Amino acid sequence: MTETKPSRKMFLEVVQELRTLIRNENILAGDKLPSERVLAERLGTGRSTIREALRSLELLGLIESRQGEGTFLSDFRKHQLVEVLAAFIMQEPKSLEDVRATMQIHEKEAVRSASADEETRNLPLWTGLIAAAESEAPYLREDIVREVLIASGNRLSLKIWHLLYQYAGKPYTGEAGSDERTEIACMLRKIRSGETEEAVAAYDRWTAIVHAQRGNTDGNHPRDVQKK
Structure with missing residues (x-):
């Protein structure tokens, strides 16, 4: 069978x-x-x-x-990169902001890469993720980010992101709310249709919501908060 x-x-x-x-x-x-x-x-x-x-x-x-x-x-944990990150974070008090900003560099690049590649855009993955976003079933933020990173095909970027995610306090923990789901679905549709800049814009709107909920109202560039 x-x-x-x-x-x-x-x-x-x-x-x-x-x-x-x-x-x-x-x-x-x-x-x-x-x-x-x-x-x-x-x-x-x-x-x-x-x-x-x-x-x-x-x-x-x-x-x-x-x-x-x-x-x-x-x-x-034995990976050398972990030791480098740990040393960096312990030596620089505000480095957590840099870790989160670096995470988002990898995330945006994954969105761009996935939407720019025709073979990746045609994966059935996107239809399933969009349907899940529009349903009432539990929808974990972390899963969405990881799926996009995996689809982009950059294994090194995925590993670096995963390590950064641990040190950043797992900012995508929990289920996406209804307002988030709207932006997630929009991002996924734009990836599937190859509209790169629109996909990135939807990503920015979604992560702004996530980080605002965590007390970081700028959503994309934590360092900018200190500049204001």
């Missing part, structure tokens, strides 16, 4: 469930994860969805696939 292509919502749910499984079962760095077949059975979904979720986690550097051995949990 041919397995149908999983919906985007199901994929995002599986990523979350995989994280929960790793945490609950105390799987440590270097430990082997259950096989795709076992994970599919335990999480009640198709193997293609599991495979896609694992690929996402591997792109983030959270897991490592070894030919003929299986999939293992990585210790991304």
Whole structure:
């Protein structure tokens, strides 16, 4: 029997469930994860969805696939970039602002890259994400940003963003509100249609809402607050 292509919502749910499984079962760095077949059975979904979720986690550097051995949990904290970021943040009190600004540089570039590439624009991903944004189902901000970064195809940018995200206090934690969903859906539509500047403008409006809720009313350039 041919397995149908999983919906985007199901994929995002599986990523979350995989994280929960790793945490609950105390799987440590270097430990082997259950096989795709076992994970599919335990999480009640198709193997293609599991495979896609694992690929996402591997792109983030959270897991490592070894030919003929299986999939293992990585210790991304040992990455040299983490040490560089940690030292930078501890030495410079206002560096948190710079970390968040740098995150948004990567995010905007991902929006531009995704909307500029015809093959990326034609991915079914966007239709699923737009439908989810317009539904009443839970919609996590972090998932949207990560999906755009993954779609852009820049693995290094994705890894850097993920590390910055941890140090920035995870500014996209939580579910998007109705006003955010409107801008998210607009951004995704503009990416899909190749309207780059309009997509970036929608991204700016959305992140302005997010950062205003966190007490950062400028939304895009934290450093500008001090200049006013």
